[in-house]
Amino acid sequence: MYKSITSICFLFVFVGVxxxxxxxxxxxxxxxxxxxxxxxxGIDISKPIRAMxxxxxxxxxxxxxxxxxxNWYAAAEIGTEEFTTKEDFTNSTSKGNYIRLGLNYNSYKxxxxxxxxxxxxxxxGFATFEQTLNSYQINSGNIVFPSETITTPITEDGLTAxxxxxxxxxxxxxYDNLFITFTGSYKVMVSITDPANFKTHYAPGxxxxxxxxxxxxFNYTISYLIPFRKK
Amino acid sequence: xxxxxxxxxLITLLVSSCEKDDFCIxxxxxxxxxxxxxxxxxxxxxxxxxxxxxxxxLEDLYTSTxxxxxxxxxxxxxNQIIYNFSxxxxxxxxxxxxxxxEVFVSRSCGFKAIFNNVTITSDTANDWILGxxxxxxNTITITTIENESAAHVQIYH
Numbered sequence: 001m002y003k004s005i006t007s008i009c010f011l012f013v014f015v016g017v018x019x020x021x022x023x024x025x026x027x028x029x030x031x032x033x034x035x036x037x038x039x040x041x042g043i044d045i046s047k048p049i050r051a052m053x054x055x056x057x058x059x060x061x062x063x064x065x066x067x068x069x070x071n072w073y074a075a076a077e078i079g080t081e082e083f084t085t086k087e088d089f090t091n092s093t094s095k096g097n098y099i100r101l102g103l104n105y106n107s108y109k110x111x112x113x114x115x116x117x118x119x120x121x122x123x124x125g126f127a128t129f130e131q132t133l134n135s136y137q138i139n140s141g142n143i144v145f146p147s148e149t150i151t152t153p154i155t156e157d158g159l160t161a162x163x164x165x166x167x168x169x170x171x172x173x174x175y176d177n178l179f180i181t182f183t184g185s186y187k188v189m190v191s192i193t194d195p196a197n198f199k200t201h202y203a204p205g206x207x208x209x210x211x212x213x214x215x216x217x218f219n220y221t222i223s224y225l226i227p228f229r230k231k
Numbered sequence: 232x233x234x235x236x237x238x239x240x241l242i243t244l245l246v247s248s249c250e251k252d253d254f255c256i257x258x259x260x261x262x263x264x265x266x267x268x269x270x271x272x273x274x275x276x277x278x279x280x281x282x283x284x285x286x287x288x289l290e291d292l293y294t295s296t297x298x299x300x301x302x303x304x305x306x307x308x309x310n311q312i313i314y315n316f317s318x319x320x321x322x323x324x325x326x327x328x329x330x331x332x333e334v335f336v337s338r339s340c341g342f343k344a345i346f347n348n349v350t351i352t353s354d355t356a357n358d359w360i361l362g363x364x365x366x367x368x369n370t371i372t373i374t375t376i377e378n379e380s381a382a383h384v385q386i387y388h
Contacts, residue, residue, distance in 0.1 A: 088255075089341020138333060144286065144304050147307045
């Protein structure tokens with residue numbers, strides 16, 4: 001009995017020693033799960049869906065990112081939008097193009113060779129657009145002399161908007177190199193030009209401009225990764 | 232604790248999504264404010280007894296009241312409006328000429344009108360309105376009417 005216990009102890013010591021030796025000679029884990037690095041391109045499918053559901057909206061957005069390190073991606077979105085804002089006393093259409101540039105950080109620790117992401121993204125956004133005041137009515141505030149609706153459109157082009165944006169979202173690899181991404185964003189306007197004696201109600205890529213010059217966004221994209229190398 | 236943060240975030244989003252530009256709370260097109268003063272004692276206001284006010288061809292805005300100040304709207308679709316001011320059966324006709332300037336207020340309020348170069352003329356026949364100034368002029372020009380913070384016109388009677 002004593003003998004067997006002692007020998008088990010010796011066995012542990014021996015194994016321990018051999019383990020110690022092997023650590024010096026071989027890397028600690030011989031299997032490294034390599035993941036793809038490359039250019040990922042895609043399209044925001046929420047925008048065509050929204051265009052089908054809302055007759056005052058049309059838009060298209062292409063997205064892309066390039067993996068620069070294990071958790072960091074350079075990302076960009078480029079798109080075009082047209083939206084008609086219907087308010088009680090005004091009806092105006094914004095139409096133009098935009099680009100958003102920035103970085104995505106993946107805060108998700110993947111198992112094995114999985115390629116999912118919890119995205120925290122930062123963007124700089126820039127839009128160039130025109131806004132047309134389609135019709136308006138002076139808010140006369142009395143019923144004795146109701147005002148008339150004026151339907152002569154007034155267009156002002158060359159409007160620009162600059163903003164910063166934070167995005168939070170989730171990305172899942174549904175097939176090999178095919179990804180579905182869902183992100184929400186909060187935007188803060190840095191500078192915006194308003195039409196003379198009017199206000200920009202909607203900026204392409206920014207969505208509705210709230211009174212405090214902030215905005216919210218939403219993306220649902222399908223993208224494909226073109227792998228350049230494994231690392 | 233985690234739920235608490237989530238709840239806080241949700242509240243923040245709810246508060247920020249219901250912004251002040253959803254409701255029109257800013258001042259819009261101003262009315263003309265008229266105060267009635269005593270012609271014999273020009274520093275004192277004096278109520279008009281049995282006062283009726285109506286825009287020409289339209290219904291009364293004030294009927295047989297006794298007031299020392301009134302509000303009258305101007306027509307933003309026109310450059311002239313004629314008002315009948317009467318005390319009892321004594322009618323005085325006021326012709327108001329003005330220019331309309333459109334000013335954007337906010338998303339929910341839209342545009343308001345402000346009135347420039349407002350000229351008021353009172354007819355001299357059958358007068359109970361003696362004038363618009365302490366020297367009892369029958370016509371007066373106001374540079375602009377852009378808010379309702381003070382009376383725009385003084386009527387001495």
